Structure formats: structure tokens, C-alpha cells
Amino acid sequence: MKNRKIILTENEIPDKWYNIMADMPNKPLPPLHPGTMQPIGPDALAPLFPMALIMQEVSADKWVEIPDEVRDIYTIWRPTPLYRAYGLEKALNTPAKIYYKYEGTSPSGSHKPNTAVPQAYYNAKEGVKKIATETGAGQWGSALSFACNHFDMKCEVYMVRVSYDSKPYRKIMMNTWGADVYPSPSNRTEAGRKILSEYPDSPGSLGIAISEAIEVAASDPDTKYALGSVLNHVLLHQTIIGQEALKQMEKAGDMPDIVIAPFGGGSNFAGLSFPFLRLNFEEGRKIRCIASEPASCPKLTRGIFRYDFGDTIGMTPLLPMFTLGHNFVPAPIHAGGLRYHGAGVIVSQLLKDKLIEAVSHSNPEVFEAGILFARTEGIIPAPEAAHGIATVIAEAKKCKEEGVSKTILFNLCGHGYFDMKAYQDYFEGKIKEHVLSDAEIQASLKELTTPEIA
């Protein structure tokens, strides 16, 4: 009997996160204050984040110790298994060897708790009583609810109203872990009330929900704010994924030629790929790391590298990133976690320096990939994860055409148990591609008044 999974023991959970900033040939440009256009320092973030996380955000240390309390909660679902995808390989009749790291074993069903737990921990340690956050599809809100519950902190989630109404089960999941969930826009904040007075039936947006959560955090000294992707400390925490995968690949006696992960704001991709990029930096290896994004929200493949706001409304510092413009509104797709206009600054700099690659996939292609995976490997992937699978299939087919055996590793970042409606829409022929014209992208980018980058 062939071994399908490569398993680590709890004692093999890494005890440090890897900070790629230390190894990057070109460091990201600093964030700018949108009023003064001057670089902002750590203090500017103090109302929103605990100091420990701000220090991680700007840290140049290559390794950051994982606190024992965090590793202890990690053991609820970590180490996660690494699978050899025998079923998928057979179906594709490819000479490629395909492996995947499965992050769907966490209680909230995705990789998000990898950062939610340390974020909750550092907040609790600094005496914070409540964390406010936003959530779109619900993955991040679920993960943070789970994490706050473990440190006896309150969690207040502003959930985009259209999701709140259409995905009630994500809300109940958060309630089960003790969180309070409000549809956004709500009448609990000035930002929310302002929107509601103008648009009483507003379906909400991630931008509005961010504004509400930030307002709650900024106006109460016992409350902080938390973000589920994009920021450097979030990417840092997610490197637990790739570090485990590296140990597991070594146990399998193999090493990936290609590392693939879905791309929303960057934490999923960074989590798996950065520990392998480290080998490129340290040992001169040439592991290709490919980010998979939706064709309907193609910031990496069709956006520009420029200073832009991290949110839709323009409350954050300006960040140097690949962006479609903060006013860009992607077509509604089921991979809610990938509908973000920009990319985190580290990943953006890496792409600009051609140290990583990016590809995009159409919506129907993504669901075909997800269903093929479910039927050959058994696990039903989240639509976000299926983007990575589409890239894997494309690369595995290329191996077949070229008659070469490459080793491919990808991040199966979550299961699809809360996304069955998406599969239903696919089966009913409702998943269409929204082909984005160059004119549409240019129109969105033209609105940008933020500084260009030489």
C-alpha cells in the first residue's frame, strides 16, 4: 500500500515564523500618510493594533519565535497533512508528481486561524478586551471568532450585509464560538449610519465593513482591530504552512519544482511559498512560485504597481502594491476571499522583481478543476482553493505535453462545505465568465490620484 499522506507529530510544529523581509533583495517601499505623503511610523498604527503585532509588521528579523500558547492552540488542527495527489495524477495521466498541503482541517475550515490565533494572543496579552473586524464571505470572521474565544476576548464582526443574509450559517458558526455578528452597514457606527441614511437598502461592501470595524476599534481603548490578509504580520504567521510542508517534502524525499497557491490579498500564497522562496534566496534554487488569481479580479496579472489605499473608502495609509484601483469592484464571484483590489506590499515587490509569477483563471475553469479534484481526491475544495487547482492542472498538462516529470506542490487552503451553493450554481449552469475588458481596467486605474512609483 502506497502512503498517501505525509504526517508530522505535534513536536514537529515549527517554533518560529519565517520573515521573508530579511531576505528580499529589494525591500518594500514605506507606507505613506495620504495627507502628508510622508512615510508613516509604527506609532500611527497603535490605535488599531497591539504593539507586538506592529513590531512584527516592521520587523527585519529573519525568524520570529512562535509563543508556546499559540503553538498549543495550533495543535487543535496542526500539523496539517501533506497529501500526494495520486488520484488527480492518474486522472490527468501526467508524469508530474502532485502534492498538496491541506489547511481545511482547522475548526473554521481554512488557513485563516493560523494568523487569527496569534493575533488574538498578542491582543489578549496587551490587555485588549475586544477585537473588531470585518468579514465578507465569512472565513476570516469565523477564524477570528474561534481564536478570540480561546483567549476569553470578545469578538465583534461586521459582516457584509449581502453575505449576512445569504450565508446565515457562517454567522451561526461565529455565534457558536461566542462572537457578536452584525450586518454591515449597521446603525452601531457613524460610518454605518451615514451609509444607511443615504442608502437604507445598502447591500454593504468589504470597504464599508472595514470602516465600521476600524471606527469601533479607534473609539474604544479596550478594543483593537484585526485584518485577515495583506499585512506583513499576517503573511508572517501563515509561513507555518510552508515550513511544515518543507519538512514533509523532505520526509517524502522530494522537493517541489513548482509551488502554487490561490491569491486574494497574499497570505495564503505567502504562507505556502515564502519558506520555499527562502531556499531560492539561500541556496540559489529555482523553485517557481505561482499565484493563482481570478480572471475577474486580476490585480497581479493586469493591475499596475503603484501607491494605493488598502481599503475602498481610503482610510488606510497608502501602500506600494499591484492594484486595480481601490474603487475597482470585481464581478460577484463565489471565491469571496479573492475579491480584493490589491496585493500585499511584500508579494507586490516580489512580483515586480520577477521572483514570483502570477496567472489567472476563468470562473468555469475553476469549478471544473474543483469538481475534478473532488471526484479524484475525495475532498471538496473551497472555490478559493480551486483556483490553485486550476493552475496545478495547467502545469501538470504542460508536463505531459513536454514529457517531463516535475514535482508540483499546492495549497489546498480550505474545504467547500460552506460553499455548496457555489457548486449548485455551477451544476445549474449559472457560473459564467465575466470577461474584463482593458477599457474597464483602465477606467478603474484612471481614477487613481495616488503617487506613481518610478
Place this chain on the structure above:
Amino acid sequence: MKNRKIILTENEIPDKWYNIMADMPNKPLPPLHPGTMQPIGPDALAPLFPMALIMQEVSADKWVEIPDEVRDIYTIWRPTPLYRAYGLEKALNTPAKIYYKYEGTSPSGSHKPNTAVPQAYYNAKEGVKKIATETGAGQWGSALSFACNHFDMKCEVYMVRVSYDSKPYRKIMMNTWGADVYPSPSNRTEAGRKILSEYPDSPGSLGIAISEAIEVAASDPDTKYALGSVLNHVLLHQTIIGQEALKQMEKAGDMPDIVIAPFGGGSNFAGLSFPFLRLNFEEGRKIRCIASEPASCPKLTRGIFRYDFGDTIGMTPLLPMFTLGHNFVPAPIHAGGLRYHGAGVIVSQLLKDKLIEAVSHSNPEVFEAGILFARTEGIIPAPEAAHGIATVIAEAKKCKEEGVSKTILFNLCGHGYFDMKAYQDYFEGKIKEHVLSDAEIQASLKELTTPEIA
């Protein structure tokens, strides 16, 4: 850092199932033909089941080899982890040590694939092209869809209409694995058409769905039928759970004093407990094995031991079992997997011989237990699984009162990701106890015309 999980390697997956029939002091009485009242032989089952499963149904061999092809598919989610419930122990402030075996890691989210996979395998090996089955809440239908897909067999699921309408996501899950799912009663069978002609708006029942699936199997030589609990071969396959748990308890340097599992038809309970009962038989140990059933469907705690039909309509052979009467209709509860009027014959005989115990829990008590578990251990349990947790909490509290440290092991048979509506109902105060009067039970039992057992 304390170890939370005890993990096995794939090579440690047991290679045999344990057949408790070999060790039982009193073997179950034979099934009877309802017309002749004579014992029926294996041949009577041949239209519905492949011969390999019929032979397992009547086998007296203590150990049954697990085929490599089955173990290979088991590796998709097996071995499953054994957890030490540190969080729950702390919350209960109990001297008891609590362990749980977590079966929710399977692709369909419960222990059901443990038997769905071998059932599909033996059918495929005998050239069967399609398996027909029924499903209520959807756990069994999902598991069999997953399993049939792996052996390139068709799977036709008759899903109780009220579930089909209210739980569309379970249906889509089955579709994703390639199964055809029909609301029952359907117009595809005589049984279904007959019901529909009398009651066009029938919400369906498990009994009707069984009749449809059996009719489909009986009328097509290429189609067989499969059942997800109750039968001996189903219990046999589930012993993989307890055998793994036994190895894991040994690795932990511990041994349970009490083994607890939820009880529907018996496969969940048998799966965990039988390998520990073996130690009672072989070594004279006194491990208490407790079945947890809902107070609204209390066949073990308030039913009688008697010959009765396995289904509602009266199509099956008569089986010697603890029953509430095959016409008993339990109040609608969220633990759909536990709403069955009778108990499998092996478990019934064991209970009659006082070799196992049974307790029941009210609905609100079960949800309180489930939520306490989610908040202390992280995993949100299925309502079925939460019945076992309620028993665990009761036993752990008893340990505290008595000041003794016992070791408790229970079966966390599935996660609650598809049951969030149940938690919503609890939070909204809609989960009430249906107190069953003695008169109600007597009324149901009085309808029985089947033979009594001396």
C-alpha cells in the same frame, strides 16, 4: 507543550475488522421470515446485497481481513486523530481524563465512509453497476456517493423530501461526487407513485425512501442496495474506529474506564466500543460501554426486546431487537441520524445481557453540551455527536463529585458544518424537549403483532 493529539501512521491502520459475534456469550437469535416465521438464510438477501457482504453478515470469524483497495481509500482520512480533551476537562474542573476519537475528518464529515467504502468495493468486485440507497439527514447518502465515485459505480440516492427541500447542500455534495439524488417519494418507483397518488404533498419518510431504494435494487440485476447502520456487516466495518483508538490509548499509556458513543442504529457505538468489549471478553476487564440516545427516541432505555421489522413499512425480515415499534414516529429532532425506532441485533443482545449500558439525553441538554464543546475544544460537533458529549459531561461530573479520576473515551463521530441550522434554532430558543409519556410508548408498542421473545 503538552501533546493534544495521538496520531498513527497510515501503516498502523488496522488490517482486519473485529467481529464481536465470535466472542458474544449469547449469539443473536436468527432473523425470521415475516410470512413463515421461519429463520431465513443468506440466500434471501442475495437480490439486495453482494455475496461477500452477506457472508460477513452471518460470519462467525473473529477477524475479517480488510482489502488493500479499501485501506488505500481509507488513507484519504484515516487514521483519524485521538484527542485529549484538555479544554473540556478544564471547563468541567473534573479529575476525569477525557479522550475523543474524531471521525469528522472524512470527506463527507462523519464515520459513515468507514462502511460505505467497503460496501462499494465488494459491490464493484461482484460486477454491480449501481447502488441504490436512502438517506434522511444526508450523512449516509453523502458517504455512499463518495465511495461509489471511487469505484466508478453509479449511486442513486432517495432522499426524504422534507430533507431534500430543507438541506439542499447535502444533495449538492452528493452531486459533486457524481451521484443522482431524488426526493422521496418519487415517481420513479411503484412505491413512490403509490404514495404520491394518495398524498401528492407527502413530506416522505425514511421508511418510504427505503422502500424505493429496495424496489430499484430488487428490479435490476445490475443494481444492489446498501444500508448505513443496523446490520452486522456495517457494525463490523466500523470497528476500524475502536481498533485505532485502542492503539492510540496504548500509545498514550492509558486505557479507558468508560467508552461512550451516540446511538442511532448502532454502527457508531459499535465502531468505537466493540474493540474495547473484546478486552472485557478476553481479559476480563470491566470497561463500561455506554450508548447515548435521544430522550425523544429511547429504544434502548424505554423500548422492549422483541422481534420487529427493521423498516417502517414492514418489508424486511423480522429482527430480534430493542424497539419502540416500527410504527413509532419520533418527534422531529436535529440529530437525524438517531431517529430510528430500533437497535441492531448485536447491540440489542449485548444490552439484554447487560454487557453494555444505555442512557438518554434531552434535546436542550445535548445542544448545551455541543456548544460547551465547541467553545472549549474548538470543533463544532454534529448534533448526533453531541449526544455522546452530554453523557461524557455527566460522567465527568460524577467523577468530580466522587473525587475519582476515571478515563473516559468517546466517539466524536462528525462535525456540525452541515447542521448550523440546528445551532441557530438553539440560539433562537426553538430547541424544546419533547417529553415522551409512558402512554405514548405503550401505544406504539401495543401495535406490534410480531413474536415476543421468551
